[in-house]
Structures are given as C-alpha cells and as structure tokens.
Amino acid sequence: MEVANKGKVVSVTEAVVEVEFMAEPRPRLRDVLILEKDPSIKVQVMKSSDNTRFYCIGLSKTRAIKRGDVVVNTGDALKIPVGVGILGRVMNVFGEAKDGLGEIKYDKLAPVFNESPSYADTVADLQFLETGIKIVDLYAPLVQGGKVGLFGGSGVGKTMLLTEILHNIINKDPKNNVSVFCGVGERSREGHELFNELKDTNVLPSVSLVFGAMGESPATRFLTAFAGASVAEYFRDDYGKNVLLFVDNIFRFAQAGSELSLLMNNIPSEDGYQATLNSEMASVHERLVAKNGRSVTAIEAIYLPEDDLFDPAAQTVFGYLDSSIVLSRDAYREGRLPAVDIIQSDSDALNPHNVTPKHYYVATASKSLLKKAELLERIVSLVGESELSDEDRTLYQRARKIKKYT
Amino acid sequence: MTVDKTIEGVKNIMDGNYDDVPEDKFMNIGSIDEINTK
Numbered sequence A: 001m002e003v004a005n006k007g008k009v010v011s012v013t014e015a016v017v018e019v020e021f022m023a024e025p026r027p028r029l030r031d032v033l034i035l036e037k038d039p040s041i042k043v044q045v046m047k048s049s050d051n052t053r054f055y056c057i058g059l060s061k062t063r064a065i066k067r068g069d070v071v072v073n074t075g076d077a078l079k080i081p082v083g084v085g086i087l088g089r090v091m092n093v094f095g096e097a098k099d100g101l102g103e104i105k106y107d108k109l110a111p112v113f114n115e116s117p118s119y120a121d122t123v124a125d126l127q128f129l130e131t132g133i134k135i136v137d138l139y140a141p142l143v144q145g146g147k148v149g150l151f152g153g154s155g156v157g158k159t160m161l162l163t164e165i166l167h168n169i170i171n172k173d174p175k176n177n178v179s180v181f182c183g184v185g186e187r188s189r190e191g192h193e194l195f196n197e198l199k200d201t202n203v204l205p206s207v208s209l210v211f212g213a214m215g216e217s218p219a220t221r222f223l224t225a226f227a228g229a230s231v232a233e234y235f236r237d238d239y240g241k242n243v244l245l246f247v248d249n250i251f252r253f254a255q256a257g258s259e260l261s262l263l264m265n266n267i268p269s270e271d272g273y274q275a276t277l278n279s280e281m282a283s284v285h286e287r288l289v290a291k292n293g294r295s296v297t298a299i300e301a302i303y304l305p306e307d308d309l310f311d312p313a314a315q316t317v318f319g320y321l322d323s324s325i326v327l328s329r330d331a332y333r334e335g336r337l338p339a340v341d342i343i344q345s346d347s348d349a350l351n352p353h354n355v356t357p358k359h360y361y362v363a364t365a366s367k368s369l370l371k372k373a374e375l376l377e378r379i380v381s382l383v384g385e386s387e388l389s390d391e392d393r394t395l396y397q398r399a400r401k402i403k404k405y406t
Numbered sequence B: 001m002t003v004d005k006t007i008e009g010v011k012n013i014m015d016g017n018y019d020d021v022p023e024d025k026f027m028n029i030g031s032i033d034e035i036n037t038k
Helices: A134-139 A158-170 A188-200 A218-237 A250-263 A277-285 A312-318 A329-333 A357-383 A390-405 B003-014 B032-037
Strands: A006-013 A016-020 A032-035 A038-048 A053-058 A070-073 A079-082 A108-111 A127-129 A142-144 A147-152 A177-184 A207-212 A242-248 A296-303 A323-326
Touching: A016 A038, A053 A218, A079 A218, A108 A218, A134 A357, A134 B003, A142 A296, A147 A158, A147 A312, A158 A177, A158 A188, A158 A242, A158 A296, A177 A188, A177 A218, A177 A250, A188 A207, A207 A218, A218 A242, A218 A250, A218 A277, A218 A296, A250 A277, A250 A296, A250 A312, A277 A312, A296 A312, A357 A390, A357 B003, A390 B003, B003 B032
Parallel strands: A147 A296, A147 A323, A177 A207, A177 A242, A242 A296
Antiparallel strands: A006 A016, A006 A070, A016 A053, A032 A038, A032 A070, A038 A053, A079 A108, A127 A142
16 A cells, blocks of 8 residues: 555666656655665656656665555755855765865755746856966857857867866955866776865865766766756855856756656657757756856866767757867877867957957957968868968968967 | 956957968967967
C-alpha cells in the first residue's frame, strides 16, 4: 500500500531512475526524492513517463538503488549553499566540500534552478573590460556584464586562455568584484591545478569554485552549470558585487543533457543532440545578466568536436555571446599563443561607441589586411612568396608580423 | 600590456614602419618597443 508522498523504483538505467507514485500528491518536476532505506541517496524528478511514473536523474551514485526500493518526496528542489563562507572554497553541486578544508559555512541555501530576471531589471551596458592579452583586447574585446565564448577543439589552449584571463582580470577592483569558477565535465586534475594556482597567487579568497568533473554522473555535470549560475546570482543580488563567472566547459553541459535525454527515452533531434538543447542553454545563459546595477560577466570555454564551429551545441551558445574568441589548430601549429583565429573572432563591443575610434579603425583595417593575406596564402603555398607582386608581398609579410606580434 | 600599446604596435606594422624587421622578432614580445631589445 502506497502512502501519500512515497513511491517505488520501477527501473534503473545508469543515471536515470524511473519511479512510480500510485497515490496523490504526485511529485512536481524538479522535486528531490530520497531513498527511504538510505536518505543520502537522492534523485530529482525530470519528466513524467505516464500518468503515475516519473523519470528522475540520480543526484548520487545510482548503483545502490534497486527495483522496488521506496522513495520519499522531499517536496523541494535541489539547493546549493551560498554565502561569504563559500569564497575560497571548492564544492560540488550538493554543497559538499571538495578541497579537504572541512565543512562549508554558508548563509542560506539557494535553488539550483531559478528564473531569469525580468526585462525591466536587466541592464545592458557594454563597457570594455581590458584583459591585458593583446589579441583579445584588440580583436575580441570583453565587455563588463557580457558573455564571452572561447571556442576550440581539444588541446588548442581553451583552459589555458581562460585561466590567463582569470588571472589578469580577477584582481581588478577587488572591492566590487568576486569570481565564481564553474568546472563542468572537465578533468579533475585541471580543477586541482587551478585551485593550487589560485592559492599560490593569493587570489583564492575572492573566488568560489563549483566542480562537477568528467568522472561524475551526467546529472551532476548537467546541474553544475545551474549551480554556478545560482552562486553568481547570490553574489550579484544578495552580496551586491560584480561577478566574473568562468565556465569550463559549457559544451560538457550540453553533452550531459544529451546523455540524460537519451536515458530518459527522448527522441533526439536530427543532429543527434537533445531536442531541448536550446531551452536548456537558455535556462543557464538568461540568468547571467546585469541586474540592478550589478553585473555577471561570463567567460565560457566551448569545446568544438572535430574542430567544427558549426556543431549544434556550439551554435546554440553563439546567440548569447557578446564576444567570441575562436582558437585554431593552425595558429597553434605556428606556435602562436594564445592560438586565436583573428578573422573568425569578433565582439559586439568592437564598434566606435564602446572602444576608441582608433581601436576600431586599427582592428578592422588590420583584419581586412589579414583577410587579403589569407587569400594570398594559397598562391604562396603553391608557387612561393617570391612569385607575389611587390605590393602583395609587402601586404603578406605585414600580415604575418601582425599575427606574430598579437 | 595596455590596449593602447597594442593598437600603436599594429598600426606601426600596417604603416610599414617595421618592414625591415625580420618577422621572428615579433614573436613572444609584449610592447612593440621590445623589438629593439631582441
């Protein structure tokens, strides 16, 4: 006999658990259910599969869950600890400390899923944010309160550039800024290295880190991006600071969502991703905006499978970005670091209103010169530089110097 | 490295002020002035 807020496990497929609630009240979407025999095991309702059954994602290892186990509805969604005490700490999406420094002290629990601010509260003011990295500042300037994407295939230096930007801007106006680093689906080694680097350079006290590494369940990886947004919102709204949110890597969020979608028996879209990719991406990005005079500046690494800029996950992110920095394998092979593809990189802030007229002129004129040199590259590779006209050779050589200088 | 210095450097290269300098000298430098110290 079922009791009101109890159901039972019908099936377990990797990270997805199907439960049945025969009696009312049935759980709402995003309610957290706990296993009666072990309350530390939690699942979250994601979708109803029929009138009485629900697909849930495992928030902890699902190996201990068996068919027939009883689950209890907590009636509440997943929440993450927030407060001044999380600065300088590393935690996972459940608020568990991952730095070995004891329990996390927090002021309150914030819901991991949240609504985006209304249009009236949102502020759109593009203000140039200097990073000190020549190629970024000149061709794809960052904006305070904007979003920047670092696109690239594996091993072209996305994490390296993200970390460099973090180091260069984290100490700007420490009175009004805090930073949040959200590690989604990347190697735990990288998280460890970053933590030690931040500690060694004494910037750790103004950074809060939320990690859901590659080895975690897809549910944990999926939720980590939302948790990062919740922490950023807390520092913006309750703590009254400008927030720099670093996400490495937002592609892994799309990938985790795709894994979960398939496990929940959803039919994928034609390109292989989940049909809900757009709305999932929107539900994170729409929250990362400037509100009531305080901003969230998001800097996101985006992995490109097979170096394909037209990958649907990457294309979904494009629409939210103010600046896109594309890293290329060719530039990396030439030994140029950061290996930025100048022609493909761009920024909304690159206009005479947000940057100086001289900056705008030099960036656009040099880009045009680089584009012409790119066309000459084919001739050079076939017959050599000596076959170019004097004018073309000068242009070609200047373009090479600009690439090496920036 | 300030953006103004970067702009100055790129503009000078475009204007041909460094046409005689070998391109390897532009690698791994900060300000364009560092070319003279390489």
